[in-house]
Amino acid sequence: MNHDDDNEAVRRGIADMEALANGETPGADSRFIPPPTREPAPIRFPDPYPTGPADPETDREADGSVIRWPRQSPDPSARESGGESAHESGGESADPTVVRSVDQPSPKDAGPGFVGRIAGGRRRDVLPPWLRSTEELRTAATWVAGHYAHAVAYHALRSPVYALRLTLQAPAGTAKFVGASMRWVADREGEPVRLAAVRREDAVEYLKLSRQRDGRVKLRSLIAVLAMFVGLGAALAIYVLTPEWLQALSVGAVVLALGSFGRRADAPLVHRAVELPKATKLTSDIVLRALGALGIPAINQAQGKGRDGFEFTAPITRDGPGWRAQGNLPYGVTVTDVIDRRDRLASGLRRPLGCVWPEAVPDEHTGHMVLWVGDQDMNKAKKPAWPLAKSGTVDLFKPVAFGTDQRGRWVEITLMYLAGIIGAIPRMGKTFLLRLLLLIAALDPRAELHTYDMKGTGDLDPVGNAVSHRHGAGDDDDTIAYAIADFRAMREELRRRTKVIRSLPRDICPESKVTSALADKRSLGLHPIVVGVDECQVLFEHPEYGKEFEEIATDLVKRGPATGIVMLLATQRPDAKSLPTGISANASARWCLKVMGQVENDMVLGTSAYKRGVRSTMFAWGDKGIHYFVGEGSDARIVASTYVDAPGAEAIAARARKAREKADLLTGYAAGEAAEETVEPGYDxxxxxxxxxxxxxxxxxxxxxxxxxxxxxxxxxxxxxxxxxxxxxxxxxxxxxxxxxxxxxxxxxxxxxxxxxxxxxxxxxxxxxxxx
Known part of the structure; x- marks a missing residue:
């Protein structure tokens, strides 16, 4: 121990107090070294080569801590040559006691100012999204009106039963009313207090309570008598002066009132017209309890030390048909860690797995989580009616709703300028999703559809038979030959379109791509072409034409979107063979339903999607039609696609066919025209x-x-x-x-x-x- 330093510190403290008593500045002598500006404590390194004893009088900060200031060499020449510090020269310090600050200045002197923080802040919406959207407002109003109309009709139909029940309960209600009135007049509610005074043998208290009861009984008896006379007078007046219908109405009201008063608590008079789903209100305690049950060490350690383990950055609020909580996880914990334990999180929240959806926020750090907890399982919640199910046409150059998110909001897709891939294990709704997208395309009369059902079960026949320019089903040799001829023709069409676009004036085609206006000009032949292939691996793995299919499809995926050609490929085995790299890497729209592993997940959703927490492996077997959607200029979203069964698909396709016939745009297979004879190359x-x-x-x-x-x-x-x-x-x-x-x-x-x-x-x- 350095007793000299300790003694010196004591002497300095006494001197400072004497200076304060004399009105002087503490330490105001020649030895005082003003401390630097308030900064975080710098890292100090010990001096292995001190040139002299430490001087505690000068080597001291304002808080009394000793500072190891750099020592000067006794050699003047050395001091002159060593004027440049190590950090200024870029090398390591020859004197390890040089003070280096590794922290930035205090927040008061650094960072954006008040205006900068306001400019960088995120403004909350003045109006909620559903109030700004006409479609969502109309949908909400329709649902509310339908709900109350159903409730009114339900109870109106059962009103005679309700009246009969009340009438039968009227005698019991009368007895109950009379008994309650007598107890009130007799002040029976104060009897337990008087009996307690008797048990305590407190005569003074008992006499006081008795006098109080006597006064109450007199007053209440007078009120009861007056009420009885008023009631009898009113009844007599109604009987003598009012018409019969009013008399009957009055008697009925009295009987119903007595019946309501006499009903039992365990026998409700009416039942709910609509059984609303019961969902526990989400609170901070419930969220913290669930996070603590995940088994993540950092969260458990924080909660074990009395902290929450989750920093809420906004109040828990209602968000659509559910609750939304958001905040920061502990340092080192990412949203992916929580998503990996989604089943445990659902158990901790005591909610079905399909109600619990933890998500990362793309613009925030990886520990910022948004937790949405729905009132109902997503695959059981009632979906709003699809706007295009009964009427309407489509402009493929504009967004069209194709599904809803967890909150029941519509999610839109613009089919033009993209190439899309759909992946899933069998029986999860992959083909239905592809058919839905093709139905959307069919509702644009200008679109030319090429549909191929390589599974051969006829799932795409409602679209193919009604509107497709080319359509095939199955994997037989004739269908493969038909398909390869069509693909070759599309490659030639792609080349023709590039020449047409290149030849157009800049004022007509300024961005060198097909627009809706150009698609309207039939003379240019730049109408949308939408190619949909289910089980595309059958084409790419064909022993004879597989490589050619892959080459043409890759070319269409890369160059087709700008020329108005859209390629949609679906497969139940997303791997390098069924989805060649040139196609999967260039797809701009991706739909991934349930898959079994990380490789399949990343083949559809993109490289490292699994590591970023975008995992279709978390979907349950019952989550049919629910998928991750990547596209439309946004990050991955969970979407439940609109369910359209085969009869519904046929009805929509028939409507699309009528629109094409009216515009004289029905061609090819749907019009009964045979495919042009393709002269096969003269080789064997x-x-x-x-x-x-x-x-x-x-x-x-x-x-x-x-x-x-x-x-x-x-x-x-x-x-x-x-x-x-x-x-x-x-x-x-x-x-x-x-x-x-x-x-x-x-x-x-x-x-x-x-x-x-x-x-x-x-x-x-x-x-x-x-x-x-």
């Missing part, structure tokens, strides 16, 4: 293989064969690899074999083709054994 894979493998070579490596095929027909075989060739041979009953060749004195084995197998396959196909 087996014949081409026979052409590039001369008779002098009995066995050839596959890698050599694909090079020769690419030289023979580059427009067909360019880009083929040995695996492509092997896949293309399987449907023809052929397979590659091991072919060994000697290279550099060693035998090298690789996959290849036996020419004799080719000649046999061609002979069997053509019925001619002389193929060689």
């Amino acid at each position: 894979l087996l014949a081409d293989l026979l052409a590039v493998i001369p008779a002098s070579e009995s066995k050839v490596w596959s890698e050599t064969v694909v090079v020769r095929l690419a030289e023979l027909r580059p427009e067909v075989y360019d880009g083929w690899v040995p695996e492509t060739l092997s896949a293309a041979l399987k449907p023809r009953g052929l397979s590659t074999i091991q072919v060994g060749r000697r290279q550099g004195g060693k035998v090298v084995n690789r996959r290849g083709i036996d020419r004799s197998h080719l000649t046999t396959a061609i002979a069997e196909r053509d019925g001619n054994r002389d193929a060689s």
Whole structure:
């Protein structure tokens, strides 16, 4: 211990008090070193090479703490050469006692001022969103009017039953009324107090209470007698002076009143016309209790030390059909940690899993959470009627409602200028969602639809049969050939459109993309084209045309939106094969229903979506049609798509067909027009293989064969690899074999083709054994 420093501190304290007593400034002597401005305490490093003893008189701050000031070298030349500090020169300090401040100045001297904070603040809405939206206001008013109309009709129909019940209860009500009146007159409510005085043998208190009771009984008896005479007089007046209907009404009112007075508490007279869902009000205690049950160490530690473990940044309020709470989680805890434990959170809140939706806020830090707790499970809550279900048309260049969020608000999509992918495990509503989007497109008479149901169950037939320009169902060879011909035609159409757009004047097409005005001009042929493919993996994994499907679809996804071509692909197996990278990486709209793993989640919603907390794996098996939607210029949102069954889809498609017929825009498959005969390229894979493998070579490596095929027909075989060739041979009953060749004195084995197998396959196909 440094006793000298301690003694000096005591002496300095005494000196300062004497100075204050004399009206002087404490420490106002030559040894006083004014402390720096109020800043956070700097980090101080010990001096391993002190040049002299510490001087506590000068090395002291105003609060009495000792400061290790930098020591000067006794060598003047060293002091002159060492004038530049280490942090100014960029190197490390030769004197480790140099004071370095790692904190910024105090908030009073740094950061935005008052005006800056106001400019950066977020203003709350003056009017709630539902009051600013005509559609939402109309929907809310309709629901309220329907609710009360139903309640009035329900009770009006049962009013005779209510009257009969009250009449039967009137005698009991009369007895109850008379008994209650007598007890009131006799001051029976004060009897327990008087009896207590008797038990205490307090004569003074008892006499006082008795005199008080006597006065009350006299007064109340007088009031009861007067009321009886007034009642009898009124009854006599009604009987003598009023018409019969008023007499009957008066008697009925008295009987009903006595019946109501005589009803039992456990036998309600009326029942609810509408059973409202019972939901506990969300309070801060409930939220903290639920968060504490998640098993997150940081939250538990904070609550264990008497803190809340969650900092509410706004009051808990009603938000649509539910409650909204928001705030900051403890340091180091992210919203993703809570989402991972959503089932535990729902248990802590004592709410069904489909009612509990924790979300991150994109513009805030990762620990800022918004918790929305609905009154009803999202998949059971009644949805508002879809505006397009009964009437209306669509302009694909404008937003159209296709579903609702947890709060029951409509979520819109603009189908133009996008390419979309839909992913989910089977039976979660993927095909219904695709059909809904195609129905929206069908309600724009200008749109040309190309629909393909590769599952082959006919789910897209309501749209395809009514309005589609091209439509196919199934995975048979004829459908695949029909589809590849259509895709090739769309690629040529894409090329034509790019030339048309490039040739248009800037005042007509200033942004080099199709607009609604350009789509109206039939002479330009720039109307919207919407392609919808369900189970698209069937196309991309086809052994013969799969690569070509992938190339064309990738081109349409990348360049199509600007030219008015929209591609919508749905698959139940979202992986690299069913959703090629070139397509999944360039999709601008994504719908992901329930999937089973992180890989599938990120294939549909984008890379790192799972890490950001956007997880379709959290959806339950009963959450059919509920999905994460990424698009329309916003971050991921949870949406329940509008449910349209097959009869409803047929009715909407029939309405769309009438609009097209009226505008003379019904073409192709729906109009009964056969597809144009597509002249297949004059090639045959087996014949081409026979052409590039001369008779002098009995066995050839596959890698050599694909090079020769690419030289023979580059427009067909360019880009083929040995695996492509092997896949293309399987449907023809052929397979590659091991072919060994000697290279550099060693035998090298690789996959290849036996020419004799080719000649046999061609002979069997053509019925001619002389193929060689």
